[in-house]
Amino acid sequence: MPRPFTPKVVTGNALLEGDVVYLAADGSWTRDLARAELLTDEADAQVRLIEAQARAGEVVGVYLADMAEGPDGPEPTHFREAFRRAGPSGYVFAKSTS
Amino acid sequence: MYRYDDFDAAFVAQRNRQFRAQVERRIDGSLTEEEFKPLRLMNGLYLQLHAYMLRIAIPYGTLRSAQMRQLAHIADTWDKGYGHFTTRQNIQFNWPRLRDVPDILDALAEVEMHAVQTSGNTIRNVTADHFAGAAADEVADPRPVAELIRQWSTDHPEFQFLPRKFKIAVTGSSNDRAVTAAHDIGLRLVEREGEIGFQVLVGGGLGRTPMIGKVIAEFVPSEDLLAYLGAVVSVWNLLGRRDNKFKSRIKITVHEHGIEAIRDMVAARFAEIRPGFSGVDQERLAAITAQFAPPPFRTASTASFDAAYAEDPVFRAWADTNLFPHRAEGYAIAQISLKAHGATPGDATSAQMRVMADIAERFGHDELRISHEQNVVLPHVHKADLPEVHAILRAHGLATANIGLISDIIACPGLDYCALATARSIPVAQEIATRFDALKIEHEIGDLKIKISGCINACGHHHVGHIGILGLDRAGVENYQITLGGDHTETASLGERTGPGFAADEIVGAVETIVETYLAERASPGETFIETYRRVGMAPFKAALYPDTAKPAVGGASDAA
Structure with missing residues (x-):
């Protein structure tokens, strides 16, 4: 039995800035995970991923990251994605000046 | 100290011009990321978790004031006001933007610095004893030969596409402060009947398959060194496993073929290439050595x-x-x-x-x-x-009196920055240091080296820490394994696993338990942690860490988990 599909977002790093970006429903890249499009259908997710990978002039290292549906949009289900969203611990400025 | 000559300056300037054009071509779409990635890596530019990261070489760990000031200028102008010094004598800036990197490299060139070969499958920044040229226990200053190796290995046409990265460290003292036994090649300067030469270790390394380097040659005369290094790298370049990234380092090659076979192949290759070294390298070495003349020490009252x-x-x-x-x-x-x-x-x-x-x-x-x-x-x-x-x-907050003590912790960037990491390292180091500072016992504990890595690649040298900590991802939760008894010096050894790992909120307590056990077990206040560990073995530490489990095997057998 294949594992059931879990919700995902398309994410990667911006080519010029290098910072974490997420794909929004309108096709734009957002720094705000809450604005990312939560993909609940596997086929849909694959199409969105392929489209995003083709935008090589905008982003690097695009992949599908597991997320859960939260009250304010997608929420990380794994600590790696939580740290990607939050920035390094110990430096409060880390994500505030991009 | 070494100063660039016209060749060095022209080489770095040309490399920077090339990279500037490569960045432009990546941004305008002429180069794909797949094409660009090896080019940026050859110039020290990584893409990490939150941003790009630029790794800059500090060859043999030596800097002039003007160079340090330029690093400060780079931190303020193109980064976020700080830099991170690494276990291989590099500095990493964590927030450069792609368009700014060529300007950063030009700023580095102004003070005779670069990021060439700080990444990629090349011979990396050559490291050395940080007390080189100053220590009372030194045979000779290892930096001239380190500089010679830097010049020889930079853009070496045979060694730009190696099976994997290749790291060389040099020590001029029998007290090894350069971790030579954990390098692909470790060089130890020795004197024999008045002649300076090198004991050569090969096949050391940490990572997922840690190995202590083996002696491939007891004495290589100084004038044979480059040919001998070339022979070692050349043999590995042919034999090294390109089919499997995890088996590509020379430590695996040495392990699979045996040190005797490798020694024979190196000797044969050495015989082939040695005649090609006409002595120009020795003239070069003499010129470099002159630049490392000691400063004019003064005589004054203390x-x-x-x-x-x-x-x-x-x-x-x-x-x-x-x-x-x-x-x-x-x-x-x-x-x-x-x-x-x-x-x-x-x-x-x-x-x-x-x-x-x-x-x-x-x-x-x-x-x-x-x-x-x-x-x-x-x-x-x-x-x-x-x-x-x-x-x-x-x-300026720089007078912490803790060198060699429990809070003088090596920690890799871990999952706070690194795309490869499986857990965080920095907060664990911070919490251990804070805990033992509060307890006010670190001077009583004495010499104790804790080394923390956030993944099995072991940038934090955890295998050779007296207490090593390895952060892993266990079913979506950070988990920390502990090893005891590692040693990075001339008596190098790999630590032994204590047993099952600890959760993030348990790891500091576990370290405290280990330290309490040491304090209870040590024969006298002068017996260091590593001495006590070697005397009593793993058993008392295991018993203290895992009180609820069955009595562990005698003699500190490593855990099979």
Whole structure:
């Protein structure tokens, strides 16, 4: 039995800035995970991923990251994605000046 | 200290022009990321978790004041005001933007620095003893030969597409402070009947398959060294596993073929290529060596040092831990800890960089060193100046008296920055340092090296820590394995696993348990942690860490989990 599909977002790093970006429903890249499009259908997710990978002039290292549906949009289900969203611990400025 | 000649300057300038054009072509779409990635890696540019990261070489860990000031300028102009010194004598900037990197590289070239071969499958930055040229226990300064190897290996046409990265370290002292046994090649300067040569170790390395280097040659004369190094790398370049990234390092090649077979192949290859070395390299070495002439040491009274040592307990505590014997009368090697309790190990702000540069210029013959232990060293300070140096350091949060103690922790960037990491390292280091500072027992504990890696690649050298900590992802939760008994020095050994790992909120308590066990077990206050461990073995530590499990096997057998 294949594992059931879990919700995902398309994410990667911006080519010029290098910072974490997420794909929004309108096709734009957002720094705000809450604005990312939560993909609940596997086929849909694959199409969105392929489209995003083709935008090589905008982003690097695009992949599908597991997320859960939260009250304010997608929420990380794994600590790696939580740290990607939050920035390094110990430096409060880390994500505030991009 | 070595200064670039016209060739060096032209080479770095040309490389920077090439990379500037490559960045432009990536941005305008002429190059794909797949095409660009190996080019950026050859110039030290990674893409990490939150941003790009630029790794800059500090060859053999040696810096002039002007170079340190330029690093501060880069931190302020193109980054976020700080840099991170690494276990391989590099500095990493964590937030450069792609368009700015060519400007950063040009700024580095202004002070004779670069990021060439700090990544990729090449011979990496050559590291050396951070006390080189200053230590009282040294046979000879290892930096001239390290510089010669840097020049030989930079853009070496045969060695630009190796099976994997290749790391060389050199020590000039029998007290190994350069971790030579954990390098692909470790060189130990030795003297035999008045002649200087090298004991050569090969196949050391940490990572997922840790190995202690094996002696491939007891004595290679200085004039044969480059040919011998070329022979080793050449043999591995042919034999090395390109089919499997995890088996590609020379340690695996040596392990699979055996050191005797490798030694024979290297000898055969050496015989082939040695005639090609006509002596130009030795002329070059002589010219480099002249540039590493010791500074003009002065003769002065040390009365002010003696007075401060007698009267000021804060200065005395710092002098006792952070100073090391210098070979010149009246001088000391002063270590600046980048491990203030609760701070990120190895990080320095631009303001701190400028303070250290100013001190080096005023009091330290314009020299600074970066240690593999992520601290900064003032290699040549007259003792008469140390009270003033200490006062300045103290005013800038740089006078932590903890070198070699439990809070002087090596930690890789871990999952706070690194795309490869499986868990965080920095907060664990911060919490351990803060805990033992609060307990006020770190001086009582004495020499104890904790090394933390956030994944099995072991940038934090956990295998060779007296206490090693490895952060892993266990079913979506950070989990920390502990090893005990590792040693990075001339008596190098790999640590042994204690058993099952600990959760993030348990790891500091586990370290405290280990330290309490050591304090209870040690034969005398003078017996160090590693000495006690070697005497009593794993059993008492295991019993203390896992009180609820069955009695462990006798003799500290490693856990099979």
